[in-house]
Amino acid sequence: MRHVLLQTSRLLAVILIPAILAGCHSSPEPQFRFNRVALLKQEKTDLSEGETYPADYQQEIGNVLTALYGTPDQPRFPFPLGAEDPGHEVLSLENLERAAGPVRTDKLGRTAGLYRELCSHCHGITGDGFGGTAPSLSPYPRDFRLGKFKFKSTPLRRMPTDEDLDRIIRNGIPGTAMPSFRTLTDEEVDALVDYVKYLTIRGQHERRLIAELGNLDGEPFMNFDLLQENDPQGQQVDEETQAENLEEFQAQMYMVVGEYLGEDILSRWVEPEDEISSVEMAPAAFRLDHPAHSNLILQGKSLFYGKANCVQCHGETGLGDGQTTNFDDWTNDWLKTAGVSYDDPASYNDFLQAGALYPRPIIPRNLRIPVFRGGNLPSDVYRRIANGIEGTPMPSSPTLSNEEIWALVCYVKSLPYENEGLPRDELPVNERVVD
């Protein structure tokens, strides 16, 4: 018995002591995750089968991004033009600091570390939509790095306004796992909006850098060694060379920050409000009490089955069963571009290893449930129909007239409550009224 006990206690010690030691030091500072899916995709497009970019390329991009954007705990932002930079209109450092970093529990009114507290479970610290809960959610949380947002007041391929992001945070997205954060204060929401934009811009920039890898020929994007006063042999560099080096570094920086970021990415984020698409006047029959209201619904119905061809995806039944094999852009981004087929999971196993989420077809909305992801106000539905939904197969509809769109809005909004053909008291099976 003694022998057994000694053995057992030794075994316990072997198991427990490392665990306790591991528990005693705190976690290392979290880092942004590198976009390995984009790199893999780039490798598949640029290089021949089986070849990869050298590991220090990834290191290099990481260095550049850390130099420009800091870390999750200490965010930075590279305003290329200093104080006059239009980037200041896009986001403010103050807001970033409020949203970034670990959750502060010492204060009661926890106004710092908001992103980590509220968002990173799903969207991940990097904003790559790969937080801890992500794989179990349907639909997956948004990956910000593509710079695409579904529900916005601007047309396709335009950036959302602050208002749009603000509304999503406050209202949530019904029918998805995105909850409504209505109880946050204005400042908190502003901070989160700016932080989301920060993560998006960082992700877009990262993708851009990865896309440029093929043009590099082994040269670094930004050679930080150029700033050193000593050369690799440890010798002092003379002033002339230093000046040259500095110039070269500035040129590199101009390319990476000024061109890639400033011109190509940031400029689109400035004043997206100018692009807001208008919601045209509705016909008088849109009013519920208008005698022609039911005619408008009928018109919407015939458009639904006819000219607008909504049935193609949403199905004749309106249950969203028309097509079930499309993917959204976030999946297509790697699934399609890299020439991988969905039917053969083995063919994209390397992408899953790199951190892509298992591809799921995007299911068209079941219109018989009164859940409107982009908002249920008539003007919201109008925009969805008129502008389409970014990143999904839902197209914009330039051929429909204003009145036709309103008719569709009217029909779509009435669809959930449409009697499917059974008496109302028979409707919800197994529904017992308790009172």
Place this chain on the structure above:
Amino acid sequence: MDTMANSRTKPEPDHGSHGHAVPLVYQRALPMSPGKVAIWLFLSTEIMFFTALIGTYIVLRFGAPGGTWPTPAQVGVVEWLGALNTFVLICSSMTIVFAYEAAKSDRVRSARSWLLATMLLGLVFLGIKGVEYKSKYSHGIYPRFPRSLMHDRADLYFVSNFSSQLKQRIADEEAFSNQSPKQAVATLERLYLIQTGLVNWTEKKVGMSDDPQMKRLALESFAHQIHPLSKRPDIDKYLADEQTELMQEQQQLVTQQEQLESDLATAQQQLATLSDEIAQLESDRKSLVDDDGNFPEPGEPEQQRKAQLESTEQKAKSITESISSLNQQLNPIQRRLEAHSAFNQLEKGINEHFHLKLPMVIPSGNTWANTYFLITGFHALHVVIGIIVFLLLLPLELNRRRAKVMENVGLYWHFVDIVWIFLFPMIYLF
């Protein structure tokens, strides 16, 4: 009374030698062996187990919406098979008693044959159970992931699921038809007809119609054609009405089509004459070539004819368009009528008649199947365990010493029998 001392003296293999010299004596609360006490206690826990299952059945059955619960006929339960099974089990309860009695009086061979008989009766029970399960399975009545074939209501979700499963079936069948075309063609034709004549028609009808009564009849008649549950005069009438109406419509459309076709023929004739005339005029004109090789300007009649030609072409085109749109209208109607003539007269419905195993509507059918398989399954499991125990006992010498074991096994077997006696009326009769 045989006491514990009896079982004491029989050394337990794991016990080894005891630390004490004397075997202990005990006083008992009940005048039976510990084994028998334990088997009674075990059976009482089993009662609680089956109480929970039967309770679930009762709750779900009486909680079913609108009092719907499939009749035995609707789910293919055959009463006489159940009655036969009851008889088999009761007989087996009797034979096990004979086996026990034989063992108690040391008639070893007789005990063994009675036990064998019990086991065989148990196997017969399982066999009949298997036949029943198989018939359920072949009718598509079983719990299934992710959705059962059975839907509780004829609604759009039913149509939608039916449609997607049908599409899958057609795809499978098409792949199969590449290998052996002859066999598949008939099935495939039928499936296409179901898809166009039933599913798409109903989808469209329910989507486009504004009359709730109409929608309801459309959905119910669709479900009825797939798998009729009982005689439905209203649906028969609806279908017949629809058929006559569609025939009239078809007639109309066909007349229209004929009219249009004759129009088209006239137009084409006109076109032919016109182009002939134009060609004539042109060649006439070309014969008037001057010295520079220039033709004269086309004359008034030629221009007139050309304009005429153009307008007639337009007209012919529009006629062709309307013909094709007419065809588009006509096509589903024709398919629907074909479906009517192909499927209306089927007594057992499409599913069973063609062995299609497509989704069907049985109100509360899912819940029925769940509880049926749960309860009878666990009961069958108990029968199986009993048979295994019999198998273990058979090679042994079934003498007086083993009679106690026989008694305990018999108690268990009676319990299994009693459970069935509860289940039989519950599932087969009420």
Place this chain on the structure above:
Amino acid sequence: MNRFWSILFFLVPLLGTGTFLMAAWGMAPFQGAWLPENYSVAGKTIDHLFYLLCWISALIFIGTGIVIGWVLWRYDHRRQQRAHYFSHNFKLEMVWTIIPAIILVFIAFYQMNAWAETKMIRPTIMQNGQAVTKPPMVLVMAKRFGWEFHYAGPDGLIETADDDYIENELVLPIDTDIVLQLETRDVIHSFFVPQLRVKQDIVPGMKQFMWFRATSTAEMEIACTELCGWGHYTMQGRLRLVTPTDYQAWLAERRQRQTPPMNPEQEETGTDQAKPE
């Protein structure tokens, strides 16, 4: 040493009741850790019951605590030469069976009315000279992880095409019998407003009704108290109790928003449904 144990065990009821009183009076460090302020009519009854039960419990608690402390103090093996040999006392046992039984039966009957009022008797309205149960005002649709509050449109009925729904914000009038219809889209949730003393689980496949009458205007939070998944703690809604006039004005404003722009001047950019009031 026995004294020490005696005092230790006596401290249990002392500190127990003491902290209860401190919490009830809102003394530090328990300020706020007690029944929240009550805003509903039925809440008063519930609070009264809670206090009554607390007092009964406190009496028993202190009584038994004193006995334990005293026994340890008095019957220490160093003071007591030999234990008294007795194994039962019929009269005493009857007394401590019957008195608690009476108290328990009293409690059981005392609370039945409160239960009936809060959960069984639904408010009525007069319709054609007959009292009929009041139809629900708002359909509360619970889902993972949030609340949808479906308000009746101009037709006054919920579950019709003109319904208007808001995420996570419920506005209700005070001094009115409010009936809510509760449903869920996915799993079991529970609608809980501590200040109104209302809680109701919402089970899939069932319709639940809940009613209360608020007494004064306030803003409070709605919580879900039945585990519903990873984001259970995020099911946070806001409830605003306003005066009936404000409520009507608010409703009118909502309806205004439901109407899309009918002429260019009224058009707004983006939906401002989200903007806080």
Place this chain on the structure above:
Amino acid sequence: MSDMSTQLETASKGRSGNPILRFLGSYVFSTDHKIIGLQFLFSSLIWFAIGGMLALAIRWQLAFPWSDMPIFGPTLFASEGGQIPGVFYNMLFTMHATIMIFFVIIPILSGAFGNYLIPLMIGAEDMAFPRLNMFSYWFMWPAFACMIGSFFMPGFGPTAGWTSYPTLSLITGDAQNLWILGLIFVGISSMIGSINYMTTILQMRAPGMRMFRMPMTVWALFITAILQAFALPVLTAALFMQLSDRILATGFFAPEAILVNDTTSISGGGEPLLWQHLFWFYSHPAVYIMILPAMGMVSDMLSCFARKPLFGYRPMVYSLTAIAGLGFVVWGHHMFVSGMNRILAISFMVSTMLIALPSGIKVFNWLGTLWGGRLYLTTPMLFSIGFVSMFIIGGLSGIVMAAPPVDIQIHDTYFIVAHFHYVLFGASVLGVMGAIYFWYPKMFGRMMNETMGKIHFVLTFIFLNGTFFPMHFLGARGFPRRYADPYRFEEFQDLLPLNQFITLCAFLMGAAQLIFLVNFFGSLFWGRKAGRNPWNANSLEWSAPSPPPHGNFDFQPYVYRGPYEYSHPGREDDHWPQVESAEAPDSQEIPSPTA
């Protein structure tokens, strides 16, 4: 300790020369009820440590939400800065409850003490079915494997709460399947065990050991076995149904279609409330399964250390029976706000009020036992008095919750958490601790250290109250349970300091258990040797050698009196063992061994 091993070694000598086989035979696959009891004891204590760690992790998150959690943070979530995801928190409390209930309290009470004490206390050489008994332990191992395995499934483990309410439990990760399987195995183990106990108690009592001469411990274990045998099959059936809902999508507990994030998951026609009824039909009796044996053991300890007969032995037995009987008809009080029929709620309320009565009688009888005694405040005695004192709190808060209108406010809040921790930790675990201190000399032949025991008690007692008492206030405020971050709600933000205080107490309470650990293992080697009867107690096990050999008794025990004849006036000694004869045994009661 060494006595025991020599005894056992001699017992197994000659059976097999191979030392490994011999070791396996005597310690691992032993059919000796004492070894099986100890196996249950040790595995439960290991699970107790795991469950405790989970509890501390829960407390950490509530005191310092989303901060870097010790041990779990750096090992599992380093890339997230040590911040746990919400679903991990759900796993924490689900597994904490499951482990504590099904792998700690139930096995330690009926598995460890039931196995160890029943044959010894009734004078049997072993259980009625020793090999079945071995199986009842080894059926725990598949359950252990399932539970450990479930931690490694996606989503970190089952996350539907220990109540596992559908429809949530139907859509959580695959770990739930393992969880269900684990509980089914626990159920089989408990069922085998309880049938064995009942048979043993009914049929294998020593001559003269009438039912009403059995110690309260045996009575309590007997009634617990009845509860288990009749309530568990219901849970097992329900678990099978839930498993089939998850795997075959049968839908016993799912209404027609559940839409989760717009994906139809399960179809059915079932009833979510049906699960709750079936579950609580078992789990409410389970509450008594978790407290009755402790009550029995505490009764024995109180009487022994007060040197005085148990006050009202028969009423105590009757009240045990009443608690068990009523325990089957009160399950609905867990469901007052669940949407269950509201008239039914009233009947459940009345029966719940009734069940308070026998519980009250027990408390008063314990006080009566102490009154006029000669108290020796040894560690087991202190734990027993602690048990009574804590059980009073748990019982009284139970009455508050039994009132449905009040339950509306405090259902699923920390008031409930406080209540059942007072009963399960405050009462049951203190009782178990006391019982370990009390029967340790019998189990290992050595005494545990009294000073360390008392320090252990006083620290546990203080911090246990510090941990659980403030939860009543949180609950009254409406502070919901199972919230990973309640402070998202403005109205709960000011409760953070109180929660931090609770967490501090919880960690200190956890630390205090280290003293117990040291004492337990240290005493194996350095404890004072105990004779047969170190506490001068009456019941039969104290007449056997410590530790008892294989077969328990080195003499044929005859029982002459009840177990509580302390300080009998006609006797100089203050105890009078049940086996000690003053006159010839009543010949009627002793069957002749040869009959």
